[in-house]
Amino acid sequence: GVATADLLRMQKNLTPTQAEMVADLEATFTRMTDLTRRLSTLGRGGLQGEFATADLASVVRDEVTFACRHSRLRSCQVTLQAAEAIPLSICTPMIQQMIVNLLLNSADAVQANGRIEVRVTRNGDEAAVIEVHDSGHGIPKDDREKIFDVFYTTKPKGLGLGLMSVRAATQVHHGRIHVDDSPLGGACFRITLPI
Numbered sequence: 001g002v003a004t005a006d007l008l009r010m011q012k013n014l015t016p017t018q019a020e021m022v023a024d025l026e027a028t029f030t031r032m033t034d035l036t037r038r039l040s041t042l043g044r045g046g047l048q049g050e051f052a053t054a055d056l057a058s059v060v061r062d063e064v065t066f067a068c069r070h071s072r073l074r075s076c077q078v079t080l081q082a083a084e085a086i087p088l089s090i091c092t093p094m095i096q097q098m099i100v101n102l103l104l105n106s107a108d109a110v111q112a113n114g115r116i117e118v119r120v121t122r123n124g125d126e127a128a129v130i131e132v133h134d135s136g137h138g139i140p141k142d143d144r145e146k147i148f149d150v151f152y153t154t155k156p157k158g159l160g161l162g163l164m165s166v167r168a169a170t171q172v173h174h175g176r177i178h179v180d181d182s183p184l185g186g187a188c189f190r191i192t193l194p195i
Helices: 002-009 016-040 056-067 092-110 162-172
Strands: 052-055 077-082 087-090 115-123 127-134 176-181 187-194
Touching: 052 056, 056 077, 056 087, 056 092, 056 115, 056 127, 087 092, 092 115, 092 127, 092 162, 092 187, 162 176, 162 187
Parallel strands: 077 115
Antiparallel strands: 052 087, 115 127, 127 187, 176 187
């Protein structure tokens, strides 16, 4: 994957759009490689040392800001509602990847000028809740479990790994994920993480 991106980058006649796509490809390979490494250590408890107390609200806020630079999100109206600090023991890179995957999934659903809303709230002393709402077409109830299966995708060029990795990261944090209808008209992905 990285070698392919290197070969593409060496092409002399890349348009600015193509160059941006190659950069996105490289970043995606890097992140997916890192995520694969992390997921492959789950059975051996290898992630224990990568958990540390962090402010979940700040991690999500920073990642939303970062992700909005992505070409697929630039034309969307992305808003964030984040509670005050929510200290939580998390694996920060996995939470970051989770947020990016959910945002990109929503961006594909809403297309240009669609609305995406990220909410981070606290449910008393019991749980932190991350919600990603979109104004897309929603997800039929019969498909809401299948979308998390590895290699399941409705996109012509999709790999079906994004939402699978979101569920895996949720499980690593002993949380749960639920898909529902959003007041915005599309889907709402709700992740609940125990405090």
